[in-house]
Amino acid sequence: MSFTAQIRIPAIYMRGGTSKGVFFSLRDLPVSAQAPGPGRDRLLMRVIGSPDPYGKQIDGLGNASSSTSKAVILSRSSRADHDVDYLFGQVSIDQALVDWSGNCGNLSAAVGPCAIHMGLIDPERIPQQGSVMVRIWQANIGKTIIAHVPISNSLVQETGDFSLDGVTFPAAEIPLEFLDPAAESEGDGNGGAMFPTGHVVDELEVPGMGTFKTTLINAGIPTIFINAQDIGYTGTELQEAINSDAQALARLETIRAWGAVKMGLIGDITEAAQRQHTPKIAFVAPPRDYVTSSGKTVQATDIDLLVRALSMGKLHHAMMGTAAVAIGTAAAIPGTLVHQAAGGSERQSVRFGHPSGTLRVGAQAQQINEQWQVTKALMSRSARILMEGWVRVPGNSF
Template sequence: MSGLPQFRIPATYMRGGTSKGVFFRLEDLPESCRVPGPARDRLFQRVIGSPDPYAGHIDGMGGATSSTSKCVIVSPSTRPGHDVDYLYGQVAIDTDFVDWSGNCGNLSTAAGAFAIHAGHVDPARAVDGVCTVRIWQANIGRTIIAYVPVANGEVRETGDFELDGVTFPAAEIVLEFVDPADDGDGGGAMFPTGNLIDELDVPEAIVPGGKLRATLIDAGIPTIFVAAADIGYAGTELRDAINGDAEALARFETLRAIGAVRMGLIGSIDEAARRQHTPKIAFVAPPSDYVASNGRIVRAGEIDLLVRALSMGRLHHAMMGTASVAIAAAAAVPGTLVHRAAGGGERRAVRFGHPSGTLRVGAEAKLVDGRWTVARAIMSRSARILMEGWVRVPADGF
C-alpha cells in the first residue's frame, strides 16, 4: 500500500568480531514483534533489506553477506545468574526466511557490550576495569560470559587489540563459552553420531567412490568437518576461489545437507534449504604458507592447521566465532579430522589459519564416562558501536 508513513524504532548498529548487526532492546520493539512469529521475522527482513533478488541489500541495513545480515534482541534476563538474554536472527539474503537455529559467536561479543550500553547492567559494575556480563544465549540455551573493558562507567571501545579480518584495532573483549557442547540440561552429545569420524554417502560427482570421511561435532555450533585433500582443495583458498564457483558451492551445500541429516538436525535433505545457518561446513588441512586476503603471508610455523568454513552458502571471509569454538573442541579430541590436521598430540588451545589471517581459541576436552565434553572455550574479539539512533521501516513492513 502506497503513502504509508515510516515507523521508527530505536536501534544500534554494531560490529562484533568480524560481523555486523542491528541491535534492539526487546522493550523498544513494536508490541507484535516482542514475541516470536511472522511479525518479528518480517520486521527483521525489512530492516536488513531482505529478501533481495538483487542480493545487494541496497534498501536496508544489511551488507549482502552472511556476516552482515544479522539482527539481535537483548533484554534483561529472567534466568538466574544471568544479566541479559541474547537472541540472534540470521536473515537470509535472497530468500524469504529468518534462521533462528543457532548463535553468532562474533556478535556475542557485541551483545556483552550492548548490554552495558542499553542499561541492562548495573552501572556500579561498569566503573573502571573489566565488567563481567553473563549472557544467556536464547537460541541454543547456553551461557556466554563476556569480559568487557570499561572506563568512567562506559564501555571502552578503542584500544590496540588487533583481530585479523577487522581493519582497525579496538579494545579486547574476552569471551568464555560455558559448556559449549552441552544441550542445556547436561545431556548433550558433542559428537551426535557417537563417532569421531563418520563415513558419509555422497554423490560420485563430489568424491569418486561416493564415500567421504567427516567429523560431525556440536560444540559452539553444529559443524561438519572434512579434509581439504579429500574434496580436492589445499585449505589455503580465499573467498573468490570458492564463491566464484557455482558448482563448488552446490557441492558444499549438498555435503552440508547430507551431514545435517546424519547429525539428526533435519529429517531429510530437502529441509536444509530452510535451515541455512546450521550446521556449518568446513574443510581442514595441515599448516602451510599462504597469502591472506590482505596480502600478508601467513607462515606454516605460525599456525597449527588451516581451516576454511562456509556460512549461509558462501565461504566466510574470516571465521565464525561459534565455528571457532567447534574447531578448538574438535582439535582437542584425539582422532578427529581436525585433531589429525593439527598434527595430533595433547592440546588445550589451537591457532588456525583462515582467509583473513589467524585466530587462537582455547578449549580443553575431557573424556567422562565414555563421552567427550568441553567445559569452556575462550577467545578474544572486539566490538564497537558504528551508529545509534532509529532504524526506519515502512508501516506495512511487519
C-alpha cells in the same frame, strides 16, 4: 491514493568480531514483534533489506554478506544467574527467511557492551576503571557466554590496540568464555549430542559424489568438518576461489545437507534450504604457507592447521566465532579430523589459518566415563558501536 508512513524503532548498529548487526532492545520493538513469529521475522527482514533478488540489500542495513545480514534482540535476563538474554537472527539475503537455529559467536562480543549501553546492566556494577563480567544467556541454543567488558571512566572502552585478523582497525579486547559449549546428551541420532553419531570420525555417504570422512560435532554450533584434500582443496583458498565457482558451492551445500541429515538436524535433505545457518561446513588441512586476502603472508610455522568455513552458502571471509568454538573443541579431542590436521598432539589451544589471517581459540576438554566433555571454550574478540538512534521501516512491512 494514501501511503503508509514509516515508523522508527530505537536500534544500535554494531560490529562484533568480524560481523556486523542491528541490535534491538526487546522492549523497544513494536508489540507484534516482541514475540517470535512471522511479524518479527518480516520486521527484521525489512530492516536488513531482505529478501533481495539483486543480492545487494540496498534498501536496508545489510551489506550483502552473511557476516553483515544479522539481527540481535536483547533483554534483561529472566534467569537469576544471568544478566542479559541474547537472541540472534541470521537473515537470508535473497530468501524470505530468518534462521534462528544457532548463535553468532562474533556478535557475542558485542552483546555485553551493547547491554551496558542499553541500560540492561545495573549501573552500580560498572566500575570506574577495569572490567565488568556480563553473564549472557544465549537463547537460541540455551548456553551461557561470559563476556569480560573493559571499562574506562565508567564507560565501555571501545578503542584499544587489540588486532583481529579480518577487522581493519584495532580496538579494545573482549575476552569471551563459552561455557559447556557442546551438547550434553550422548549420541542418539537426534542432533543433540556433541558427537551426534557417537563417533569422532564418520563415513558420510553423499549420493552421486562418494563417501567422505567427516567429523560431525555440535559445539558452539553444529559443524561438519571434512578434509580439504578429499574435496580437491589445499585449505589455503580465499573467497574468490570458492564463491565464484557455482558448482563448488553446490557440491559443498550437498555435502552439508547430507551431513545435517546424519547429525539428526533435519529429516530430509530438502529441509536444508530452510536451515541455512546450521550446520556449518568447514574443510581442514595441515599447515602450509599462504597469502591472506589482505596480502599478508602466513607462515606454516605460525599456525597449527588451516581451516576454511562456509556460512549461508558462501566461504566466510575470516571465521565465524561459533565455528571457532567448534574448531577449538574438536582440536582438543583425539581422533577428530581437526585434531589430526593439527598434528595429533594433546593441546588446550590451537591457532588456525583462515582467509583473513589467524585466530587462536582454546578449549578445556576431559574424558569422563569414556565420554568427552568440554567445560569451556575461550577466545578474544572486539566490538564497537558504529551508529545509534532509530531505524525506519514502512509501517505496513510487518
